[in-house]
Amino acid sequence: MHSSNIIIGGGLSGLLTAWRLQQQNLPYILLEAKAELGGRIFGVQDQQSKHYHDLGPTWVFPHQHNIQNLLTELGLTYFEQYTQGDALFQKQNNVEIIQTVGAGAMTTYRVQGGMTALIETIYRKLNTENIKASHAVTNIRQKDGHWVITAQHNNTQINFAAEHLVLALPPRMIAQHLTPQHWASPSLQSAFKQVPTWMAAQAKFIATYASPFWRERGLSGQAFSQQGPMQEMHDASADNSPPYALFGFIGIPAQNRAQYSESQIKQACINQLQQLYGEQAKNAQTTLLKDWAFDEYVTTKQDCREAPSHPNFNIIEHINELEEKNIYLAASEFSADDAGYLEGAVCAVKQVIAKLITN
Numbered sequence: 001m002h003s004s005n006i007i008i009g010g011g012l013s014g015l016l017t018a019w020r021l022q023q024q025n026l027p028y029i030l031l032e033a034k035a036e037l038g039g040r041i042f043g044v045q046d047q048q049s050k051h052y053h054d055l056g057p058t059w060v061f062p063h064q065h066n067i068q069n070l071l072t073e074l075g076l077t078y079f080e081q082y083t084q085g086d087a088l089f090q091k092q093n094n095v096e097i098i099q100t101v102g103a104g105a106m107t108t109y110r111v112q113g114g115m116t117a118l119i120e121t122i123y124r125k126l127n128t129e130n131i132k133a134s135h136a137v138t139n140i141r142q143k144d145g146h147w148v149i150t151a152q153h154n155n156t157q158i159n160f161a162a163e164h165l166v167l168a169l170p171p172r173m174i175a176q177h178l179t180p181q182h183w184a185s186p187s188l189q190s191a192f193k194q195v196p197t198w199m200a201a202q203a204k205f206i207a208t209y210a211s212p213f214w215r216e217r218g219l220s221g222q223a224f225s226q227q228g229p230m231q232e233m234h235d236a237s238a239d240n241s242p243p244y245a246l247f248g249f250i251g252i253p254a255q256n257r258a259q260y261s262e263s264q265i266k267q268a269c270i271n272q273l274q275q276l277y278g279e280q281a282k283n284a285q286t287t288l289l290k291d292w293a294f295d296e297y298v299t300t301k302q303d304c305r306e307a308p309s310h311p312n313f314n315i316i317e318h319i320n321e322l323e324e325k326n327i328y329l330a331a332s333e334f335s336a337d338d339a340g341y342l343e344g345a346v347c348a349v350k351q352v353i354a355k356l357i358t359n
């Protein structure tokens, strides 16, 4: 199968690249390893309200105008993160819970319907026969002036050919899956390995409830803990309507989490919510856990070993090589602004599209 433009990766950056190319009447094929699209944007849908509980990204920050403009362009609305009321602080080795006046003026925005609505809305605009899910790329190489891309699909190897290759996956995923030893210079290979994937080794827990009992007690749902298992918690309700929910980031390092089962971690999170918010916290309707450390298409062993840090890929250093080889780096980690964030993905795609249109 051949297309002038092949995009590897079906997260926000890959899908947005596809849509922008389609708007310009330019051809594309998108290859995504997993059965589902969205990459790090991943949510579980509440069957009644259709709201998606975000197990990946939740927030858009006020200064991030590119992602805000994209949401508006797509007809999606966003609302302010609920922060009314007090925050809680759980100290180490201390049963006492400290209540802090006011959760603080942390203004962040959440997408109405959940972040997955962003992925669904872009997907609905695409020519879906060009989107190949469950196509895990295992090898790319240059041959006779074009790219040959090998993907694994249902135990079969399929080859694709392209002039332009858009890599819409984090640098360490390129290093891990796309055989850069066959096509990249040593310095580019090393840059791919060095730059961390933002939030890669995190795990997120969500508990849903019939009512927002913490709000009724004047609490924001924001809590910080030195005891764990969650170290930072927030209200995760669908705006001011059901489903009501709390979410938290698990503070136990990825390597240590591996020794606990999913149900043990979920139970420990519920126990912690009970300590913070009382008996009602026991009565969760649903509990959800996504451990990103065990996602082979997001996280490497190196991400799990290292302390989380912000990605910084010096694209200028490799610009000649990338241009010579017709490689375009579209994932969030490659952005000069807000790398690692949703905003970074939108900015990186903008740069890539400007180049693809002129080439």
Ligand SMILES: Cc1cc2nc3c(=O)[nH]c(=O)nc-3n(C[C@H](O)[C@H](O)[C@H](O)COP(=O)(O)OP(=O)(O)OC[C@H]3O[C@@H](n4cnc5c(N)ncnc54)[C@H](O)[C@@H]3O)c2cc1C
Residues within 6 Å of the ligand: 008, 009, 010, 011, 012, 013, 014, 031, 032, 033, 034, 037, 038, 039, 040, 041, 055, 056, 057, 058, 059, 060, 135, 136, 137, 138, 168, 169, 170, 173, 177, 178, 198, 199, 200, 202, 203, 204, 292, 297, 298, 330, 331, 332, 333, 340, 341, 342, 343, 344, 345
């Ligand atoms: C827990 C968590 C919380 C976060 N919170 C926030 C937040 O609040 N705000 C914010 O702005 N950002 C947040 N982020 C970061 C945000 O999710 C990312 O910036 C954004 O989703 C990146 O999109 P992307 O398309 O560049 O990369 P990805 O979403 O990683 O997409 C890459 C795609 O490539 C695919 N892929 C990998 N290998 C292959 C292969 N060999 N063949 C084919 N396909 C492959 C993957 O399956 C994936 O679909 C969070 C991330 C996580 C994990």
